[in-house]
Amino acid sequence: MELPLILSGPILRRVEPSLVSVWVALSKACSVQLSLFEGLAKVGDTPKFSRDTDKSDTIAIGDKLHITVVMMKLTGIDVLKPGQLYSYNLSLTEKTGGAKHDLKSLGLLQDNVLSTTPLEKRRLALGYALNQLPSFALSPDKLIDLKIIHGSCRIQVSGLTDALPWVDDLIKEKVQDPNQRIHQLLLAGDQIYADDVERRVLPQMIALGQEVLAKREFLPTNEPNGLAAKFSPADEKNFPAGMRKNLVLSETRMTTVDNHSHLLSFGEFAAMYLFAWNNEVWQPAAIKDFDDTIAEFRANYNTKVPDSVLPIFRRRDDKNQPKIADALLRRFTDCAFKTLTAEELKSAIKKKDDFDPVVRDPIDTETLQFGKLPAQGSPARTAFSKIYTFADGLTAEELGAFKNFMQQLSGDLGGLYKLAIDRGRDNCLEALKNQHKIRRAMANVPTYMMWDDHEVTDDWNLNPMWRDRVMTNPLGRACVRNGMLAFALFQGWGNDPEKYLQGKPKRLLELASTLYTATATAATQQTANDEIEQLFGLNRRTVDVTKFDDQLSWHFSVPGTRHLVLALDNRTQRNWITRGGPPTNIILGAIEKQIPAGPLPSGKEVLIVVAPLPVLGPPMFDELIAPLAYRAFDVIEAIKNGNENLRGMPGTNPDAIEAWAFDPKATESLLKRLEPYRKVVLLSGDVHYGSAQVMSYWKRTDPDTDPSRFVQFISSGFKKVLPEYLRDIDLRLSRAQQLIRAHINAERLAWNAKADVLNDKATQAVPALRARLEEEPMLLPAYGWPEGIAVKQTTPPDWSWRIKVLLDERPEFNGQPYEPDKERPEAAKPPSAGIDIVSTPSPNPSFRADFADAYRRLISRHHRSFDIMRNGRQLCIGSNLGLIHFKILKDAQNQDVLHAIQELHTVFPYELPNASEDHQPFTTHKARLTGDPSEKRPALRGQP
Incomplete structure (x- = not known):
């Protein structure tokens, strides 16, 4: 096969008013120049900026693998502005022979059919029109105009429908409007599955x-x-x-x-x-x-x-x-x-x-x-x-x-x-059908990427037992190192490309360029890999937060016009309570390194945190489903014979035990660090369902102020659904779904130090609750206490919080022309035919045939609804992506309140009749970003 010059890309990466960066992987060594245009530009238009300083030479990773992130830096009056469209072009000059190319000469600015057998393999015009260049817009002046897509978990070849190509459709719908088009694409991990690879490919x-x-x-x-x-x-x-x-x-x-x-x-x-x-x-x-x-x-x-x-x-x-x-x-x-x-x-x-x-x-x-x-x-x-x-x-x-x-x-x-x-x-051919749309989408929106475990392997850094077994075997260590190096070159570099101009990141690129040269041998590769492993921290067998500065860091931040994005690394700065138990996803000392001290900088209205592992899961899911799954693995795995691999370790399936909820102290430390930002939106994936929760967080030192608000939006996965065992548990615990809809919420009262804070009824509490009174910090659930329990007035909690599950409260029919905020889309509406007959029965025998037909249609309605909704729209179990935006809405007191909104777009395995070309959110979640005056602080009590 003759390789194309552009093996992958262009992918638009970090964009700020003073910086534009584009990642590209080539099959030949080239000098790459970035040109920038105002508006939706076409070939032949004069660029606003096209300077010799905006060039970058590719780094030779292999004979036919040359990678770079080309940057354009802007200062003074030249900086980019919100509310405007910008386009870009790449000029490639081959190092050998001097041949010159750009996006047009390479055929990337026109639709084209590359092959027709065994299926049609297509290329789309990167600019959404013939000879139009790819484009983008900065985050807008007004927060209510900001549009962000987030998601995670994409197994490339499987029997599932792929949601990631829908990003292209959503960009295309508003490509000419700088305030309404998608402004950022935040990928929260598992962009590849290194462990789940189709053997045919x-x-x-x-x-x-x-x-x-x-x-x-x-x-x-x-x-x-x-x-x-x-x-x-x-x-x-x-x-x-x-x-x-x-x-x-x-x-x-x-x-x-x-x-x-x-x-x-x-x-x-x-x-x-x-x-x-x-x-x-x-x-x-x-x-x-x-x-x-x-x-x-x-x-x-x-x-x-x-x-x-x-x-x-x-x-x-x-x-x-x-x-x-x-x-x-x-x-x-x-x-x-x-x-x-x-x-x-x-x-x-x-x-x-x-x-x-x-x-x-x-x-x-x-x-x-x-x-x-x-x-x-x-x-x-x-x-x-x-x-x-x-x-x-x-x-x-x-x-x-x-x-x-x-x-x-x-x-x-x-x-x-x-x-x-x-x-x-x-399934292989199906995976190719819309691949061209993914390429175009990533060329037209600033894209940021954080890893989770599958970029390397399932269970990566799960616990000390896993780490010691894998990292003391040469093939295990090589596999982890190779996955991390590939992430650095293909994902991490573009998140903060200026960081790779100096220090340890620059040294990593230098080492990568020495691995596969013409004189490379196993011995020379091992010498370079030994230094790479030190940069990755793979040479350590113990966790020491003071040593994290000696290795590369992967977290990053991106300032927007009215928002700030922080992306957390949940994988390489971990700690563990026991050798085989759940992890602390970020060691306590590293939380301060990854999250700057609040509050928000001047001019910023909300903090958006990319946390690959959900911080606030649905309370019933965290309290019922996940622990049950963990215990199920304890039973199943403990009875296996042999100890040749870690599948024999009880309770170590990461889908069951990596929730933040399993380490309450780490969770509280994270929330405490984030609280000064006041308005926090957490974007997560990993768990293979979509949902939304909101937390009100009160501090003792601020008795008269509104609580801080944490809104947790989960969108997972692009092309991955819940494991069968969890879906089975969830189906059998249908009561949990009812509890979610019954507004049973999780609440906690907390004290920094152990103290005598309760009245004498505390002696009648069950042993598990009395044991919590001996811990530091002292974290007490609100429910399950004896009647008459109370907190002493002299020792109120140092902090307390309440989590509520958000539901899609749009009615089935609004009676007006369809509006996404006010009515469920067609996909979420069950068929109504026959319902009127069943709901208003008649004793007349002549109507029995109608009744029979109506009941058949009613059964069909329920069957179709279950097929579409899986377990219901409070937990969206199916391929999905999340569109985040903000809106001013009236509250119960008729006050204007800023709300964060997640629209979950779900891909169905079949075409819906009369479906609109515009994408309609299957599930919509809304959460206010300021406290509700009617909401009181949690108090201890017996029943929810």
Whole structure:
């Protein structure tokens, strides 16, 4: 495949009045110049700024991977202004040969069909019109005009519909209006899923990574004794797609359950980003099934046994030693991949396909035991004669190991073969359908990105047990380092590009440019990687907040015209209460480093915090669903046999235990740091549902002032839904949904130090509540106390708060022309046909047929509503994105009050009849940003 000059981009990154920056990844070394225009400009228009100082040379990461963030700095009267449109162009001059290009000459300013088979692969005009340049606008003068989209969690290939392309539609609708178009795109993590990669596409990613790095990358695996590392080329022969489960569990020691095609090499991580943001690097006609992958592996095996074949199948015990000696394991792999034909191996391990009656049952591995081998001439012996003949020559101990090996093959590979009805290939093609819209959207809105765990792996930095296991194994450490380096180059750099001009960020770019040069060897790469690991803090085994300044920081801030954005790093500045328990998502000392002291700077009206992990979950979800999920994992995982990987650790699934609610002290420290800002909007993802909560926060020192307000908006995910186990728990606990709608809220009263603050009724409290009276800080729930309990007047709480779940309170029908703020959209309305008949029944027998038909339609209405809404609109479980804006609304006292609003746009798996071309929010949440005069401070009591 001939690579395009622009591998990915342009992506508009940090934009301020004095700075415009654009990220781009190229296949050739170039000098990149940024030109800026006023208004919606077209090719041939005169730029307002086009200066030699606005150039940047790409950094050579590999022979065909050259990356830069080109910046334009403005001062004085030249600074950009709110309420105006600006456009930009890129001029690329190749370092070798001097050929010149721009967005027009590269064909990026016109719609084009690049290929038609096996599907139409398109390119869209980046400026939304022929020869029109991509454009943007600063955040507006008035907060009520500000439009921000946020979201997270995008598995690129899955059976789900993708919400991220909708960003392009929302920009297009208002592209000519600087005050109404989208002003910022805030991505809150899991922009890629390094652990959940489609095995049909991974071979292309491996090949692309090899091509752009000129096949100069090496990966380490453990020698059999686990004391040394052996380096092998990072190619598909040594690390085949679909066959990585053991590599991930036993060599990296990671814990993800999506492990058969986990990214490992830097080249693969880089290719993943290119695939996520540019459809032009895909080869849809070359998508492989696992049958193709394993056939290639067999061919490689039978011609020259790869050095890394044993790590692919080697399993280690809890002492990091191989469970099967290498010499014996080689005999087993020879049997599977030399003695057996491809069809014989497939027949032995492939799971029964209900849609293909020709496929027989796989071998019964329970017969691979001493004394249980099938007799000569039996059907089983005839069906799998080569396997049983091999087994005849094994000792009883070796036969037991062979049984485990065959079970391993069946469990790891048997379910990956192509099925009679196989939607995997269709999912790959579906992922490509709207990829071109994502590319255009990110070229036309300032885009900011923070990571969560899946940029590296599921469970990343979950707890000390995970960290110690992974970081003491060479492949595990390499995988974490490669994921972090890829994030730095493809995401982090553009968040604050000026920071990369000096100090540790600059040194990281210098080191990255030395890794894959023409003279690179495994040894030279390891020397550079050792220094990179120090910059990432991977060389430490203990947490020391005083050492965080020695490593790179990833949090950042962006000032807007009337708002301030802070993005928190929940991953690399963690602490843990116990070795296997929930994490403190930001160690207490680091909270002060990531969040400047409040209040808001002059002229700013609201603080927007990008917190990848939700700080304020729905109270019923945090109090009921998440703890139950945690306990469910305690039960399920604790009974597993063996300790070869961390999936045996009870209660360590991060989807269940990484909520801030599991560390109340850290949560209170975070809220205390944010409280002086007074009006705080938290934007989060991670949890794979959309919702909204609001907190009123009172301080003892401000008895006569309104409470500070924290509004938590969650939008997750772009292309990811709740795990099946959580959806099942949520469905079974339907009472929790009712409690949410019943306005049962979470409340807390808190004292900095332990003290005698309650009346004598406290002695009658249940033990769990009495225990809280002995802790510091003293954090007391409002509910569950004996009747008559009260706080002494002389010791009021140092602070207290109340969380309420926000509901979409728009009626189904407004009776007026549709207005998003006043009526649910068509997608959220159940069909009304037949409801009038059921609601006004008649005893007349002639109406019975009408009744029967009406009830059928009523049942259909409920079925469709459940299908659309999943569990209801208070928790939006489905692909979604959040549009944030602000509005002045009248309150109950007829006072003008500033409100923060989240519109959740949900993508449905089918087209709605007569759907409007304009996007209508499926769910709308509104929260006032000042205290409600009618709301009283929490008080202790018995019942909610």
